[in-house]
Amino acid sequence: MFRNAFVVFIIVLAVMLGLSACGSKEVAEEGEAVSEPAAPAIVPGEMVLIPAGDFILGTDDSKSVAYPKRTINLPAFWIDKYEVTNSEFLDFSLKTGYQGEGAKEGKDWRIFFTPATPEKARIPVVYITWNDAQAYCKSLGKRLPTEEEWEKAARGTDGRTYPWGNEWINNRSNTYEAGYTKPQPIGLFDDVSPFGVHDMLGNVQEWTASWYVTYKGNPKIDPQSGRTLRVVRGLGANHKAKQGNLWERSAWPPEALFNFGCRCAKEATPEDVAKAAQAK
Secondary structure: OHHHHHHHHHHHHHHHHHHHHHHHHHHHHOOOOOOOOOOOOOOOOOEEEEOOEEEEEOOOOOOOOOOOOEEEEEOOEEEEOOOOEHHHHHHHHHHHOOOOOOHHHOOOHHHHOOOOOHHHHOOEOOOOOHHHHHHHHHHOOOEOOOHHHHHHHHHOOOOOOEOOEOOOOOOOOOOHHHOOOOOOOOOOOOOEOOOOOEOOOOOOEEEEEEEOOOOOOOOOOOOOOOOOOEEEEOOOOOOOOOOOOOOOOEEEOOOOOOOEEOOOEEEOOHHHHHHHHHHO
């Protein structure tokens, strides 16, 4: 039944997009002026190449679990430009038969995508466990980003507080301040990092590949530190972010089912780096 509903949804969506394209063509043929240029197309699954080099990780606040601040060097890597959407995770489920670890409890990503609509299709998937997120990325030949990769993609190389800089700007991100309180379609907000990665501060919190361990150089060893909890990064739509930042970390059991989503990453090859250099 779920598969049939999805097929119907895809057909309806295709028809809607086709009609929209036809309408645009007719307007162009009639020579009517276009008031604004079309917004760049949002392509779920699109990746951004993060170049090799140094960046600033953590904070000087000794009370933070992200203490101390230090410079880290990472090789080049790819990361998803957007958070993984409901439609992407559904496609993965239909192709592989993967149900998700919360399916037995009736408490998983499906409850937020039924009935399916075009808007819900573009909303980040949530209520997936760490294993669910890793399985999805692995099916595409990718993996979850480490928390260091996630932070570099979000903060850039200059250690900024927010994706856009160090000063808070209202309504730049889907957090509590924006008033939605729920995840919104990807790319809706101008929550864009220096590398062009979207929704790093808000929308949904994201699983990373990393175990939660105390940072080297922090004299206060967190009792939760070890290979039992996974690091979750970013903030959700109901989190107050004005006093927040991009370096904070939270720790959760891999089986946790909350408003956690994900984006994928993968290593960049020397060929990838060379092509990017040529493109510049």
